Amino acid sequence: xxxxxxxxxxxxxxxxxxxxxxxxxxxxxxxxxxxxxxxxxxxxxxxxxxxxxxxxxxxxxxxxxxxxxxxxxxxxxxxxxxxxxxxxxxxxxxxxxxxxxxxxxxxxxxxxxxxxxxxxxxxxxxxxxxxxxxxxxxxxxxxxxxxxxxxxxxxxxxxxxxxxxxxxxxxxxxxxxxxxxxxxxxxxxxxxxxxxxxxxxxxxxxxxxxxxxxxxxxxxxxxxxxxxxxxxxxxxxxxxxxxxxxxxxxxxxxxxxxxxxxxxxxxxxxxxxxxxxxxxxxxxxxxxxxxxxxxxxxxxxxxxxxxxxxxxxxxxxxxxxxxxxxxxxxxxxxxxxxxxxxxxxxxxxxxxxxxxxxxxxxxxxxxxxxxxxxxxxxxxxxxxxxxxxxxxxxxxxxxxxxxxxxxxxxxxxxxxxxxxxxxxxxxxxxxxxxxxxxxxx
Numbered sequence: 001x002x003x004x005x006x007x008x009x010x011x012x013x014x015x016x017x018x019x020x021x022x023x024x025x026x027x028x029x030x031x032x033x034x035x036x037x038x039x040x041x042x043x044x045x046x047x048x049x050x051x052x053x054x055x056x057x058x059x060x061x062x063x064x065x066x067x068x069x070x071x072x073x074x075x076x077x078x079x080x081x082x083x084x085x086x087x088x089x090x091x092x093x094x095x096x097x098x099x100x101x102x103x104x105x106x107x108x109x110x111x112x113x114x115x116x117x118x119x120x121x122x123x124x125x126x127x128x129x130x131x132x133x134x135x136x137x138x139x140x141x142x143x144x145x146x147x148x149x150x151x152x153x154x155x156x157x158x159x160x161x162x163x164x165x166x167x168x169x170x171x172x173x174x175x176x177x178x179x180x181x182x183x184x185x186x187x188x189x190x191x192x193x194x195x196x197x198x199x200x201x202x203x204x205x206x207x208x209x210x211x212x213x214x215x216x217x218x219x220x221x222x223x224x225x226x227x228x229x230x231x232x233x234x235x236x237x238x239x240x241x242x243x244x245x246x247x248x249x250x251x252x253x254x255x256x257x258x259x260x261x262x263x264x265x266x267x268x269x270x271x272x273x274x275x276x277x278x279x280x281x282x283x284x285x286x287x288x289x290x291x292x293x294x295x296x297x298x299x300x301x302x303x304x305x306x307x308x309x310x311x312x313x314x315x316x317x318x319x320x321x322x323x324x325x326x327x328x329x330x331x332x333x334x335x336x337x338x339x340x341x342x343x344x345x346x347x348x349x350x351x352x353x354x355x356x357x358x359x360x361x362x363x364x365x366x367x368x369x370x371x372x373x374x375x376x377x378x379x380x381x382x383x384x385x386x387x388x389x390x391x392x393x394x395x396x397x398x399x400x401x402x403x404x405x406x407x408x409x410x411x412x413x414x415x416x417x418x419x420x421x422x423x424x425x426x427x428x429x430x431x432x433x434x435x436x437x438x439x440x441x
């Protein structure tokens with residue numbers, strides 16, 4: 001099945017699961033007006049909020065079959081917004097019920113509320129805690145492993161107590177059709193959670209990798225090369241990403257997303273990542289030993305050099321470590337003997353922090369490539385391109401048909417925002433742009 005059809009099927013299933021309880025409620029004879037309309041509307045919102053919360057297990061589950069169909073940047077960004085929406089819907093559920101019956105407002109005190117109501121309050125508190133810890137994780141410098149463990153525990157609490165509340169109240173789930181729908185929804189959530197925490201790790205563990213080398217590229221950036229351990233390797237496309245982890249077992253909560261930086265045509269199934277030391281897992285990379293076992297969960301991502309939109313040429317824009325996927329694209333083009341035009345704009349701080357200078361020199365005779373390096377504060381006073389990658393810098397080096405080329409951008413968020421404005425000024429269509437700016441959920 002094509003990536004487009006996979007994506008259509010995924011979203012059809014996604015929205016069906018989200019709306020199914022609400023549709024079942026309508027078909028069961030509720031929301032028809034009368035004195036109980038506010039109560040029915042409150043439950044309607046609660047049903048949608050609960051189904052939205054549960055379905056997030058599928059959207060961020062990194063289902064391997066959908067690896068080439070879903071844009072990770074959009075998936076994780078949507079996950080954050082949809083999670084917020086589910087919280088707001090369940091809060092609205094509680095507020096409308098409190099308006100309908102003011103006594104319910106006092107049931108936020110779980111120690112005084114009836115058990116069936118207290119379970120709902122516990123689920124609501126769990127949702128709020130997930131939202132708060134997700135938003136403030138980086139501000140509080142919370143270790144990702146601890147946050148993910150808390151996230152998993154809160155997810156179990158939310159879904160468990162939410163279902164206790166739903167079935168113990170029982171008025172709406174007393175209808176056989178409604179009860180069957182919610183049992184089906186719960187089964188989907190359980191399977192999704194089992195896939196994330198059991199099935200996927202088992203699959204990853206069947207194809208481990210070993211460290212071949214760790215090479216310093218600058219003071220804080222390293223190239224990690226891995227080779228298959230007991231298998232032929234897992235093929236990937238240039239521009240895709242993978243999550244990697246170390247340790248004795250693939251059942252490791254601490255996986256980290258990195259872009260491939262080597263050629264998809266590398267011999268022996270070898271794969272390469274370029275990793276900047278930002279603390280946490282990345283600080284361990286310089287100390288990895290040859291032969292050390294590494295688990296790779298990937299590839300993921302929709303970028304594919306065979307896309308018809310890319311055949312007239314590529315404009316590859318990178319900032320800092322965002323150069324990693326660009327190097328994968330360039331090395332893959334070189335190994336395939338692909339001579340389509342490639343215009344590379346690379347921004348970094350100065351000559352000492354710039355990456356892969358020697359590799360660019362080796363690639364130039366193999367590619368139809370124009371390379372422009374822009375340094376924010378170069379050490380040379382007469383450096384030709386100082387500052388940032390701007391519209392003027394790009395137009396100076398791009399051909400007249402620049403709006404027919406395909407643009408790939410990867411770098412810090414501030415750079416992406418600036419480049420987007422330049423694209424608007426240049427009249428570049430959104431359909432001709434691919435950005436890499438995924439954030440872990």
